[in-house]
Every structure is written in C-alpha cells, then in structure tokens.
Amino acid sequence: MELGKNILELCREKGLTISKLAKLSNVKQPTLHGWTTGRAVKNIKDLKRVCTVLEIGLHEMIFGESDPYRCNEPIYENIISGGVKITITPITNKE
Numbered sequence: 132m133e134l135g136k137n138i139l140e141l142c143r144e145k146g147l148t149i150s151k152l153a154k155l156s157n158v159k160q161p162t163l164h165g166w167t168t169g170r171a172v173k174n175i176k177d178l179k180r181v182c183t184v185l186e187i188g189l190h191e192m193i194f195g196e197s198d199p200y201r202c203n204e205p206i207y208e209n210i211i212s213g214g215v216k217i218t219i220t221p222i223t224n225k226e
Contacts (some may be wrong), residue, residue: 133195141185141192154181154225 142152147168153160158177172178175189182192190198 134193135169137187137192137195138163138167138181138185141187145185147185147222152184156184215222 138152142149147155149163150160152158153163153197156163158181162174162177163181166172166178178192179189182189185192188198190196
C-alpha cells in the first residue's frame, strides 16, 4: 500500500503542507504524519475526510489507481457513502 506516498504527492500537487491538510480535513497532524510514515489507518472516516480535501476517491488514495468497480449511478454513491439505509428482513411463508 502506497498511502503515505500518495498523500505526500497529492499535497505537493495541491500546494498543501501536512499541517494545512490537517486543518482542512479536521484530522490531527500526528495522525497524518503517521500515515505518511507507514502507520496503519485506524479510522476510515478520517481518511475519507482527507480524500475529500485532496479531491480523490478512497480506492485511488489507497491503491494508487482508479476504482475498476466504480459506478457513477447516484443510488450506488449514496449506498457506498452511507446515505442510504438498507434493511434485510426474512420473508416467511404464511400458509
């Protein structure tokens, strides 16, 4: 996983420091520094906020390539982002 390198490269491209990225994303600077030095991500919501600031998808941030399964349908975006609640209820025969 090249997460740390991806974060640093995107910051360079956008003219951001880790400190500025921390302020914009509301993710603590030590957390971001840890990611850039190989520490594991413990809170995916933090990483999503960083992705939003850096204008990159989560899959691309983690793997360094566009998501081959990405679907641009709005309903799927809502499901993936947590904007839709799905409940599964078993169907029973009432004979």
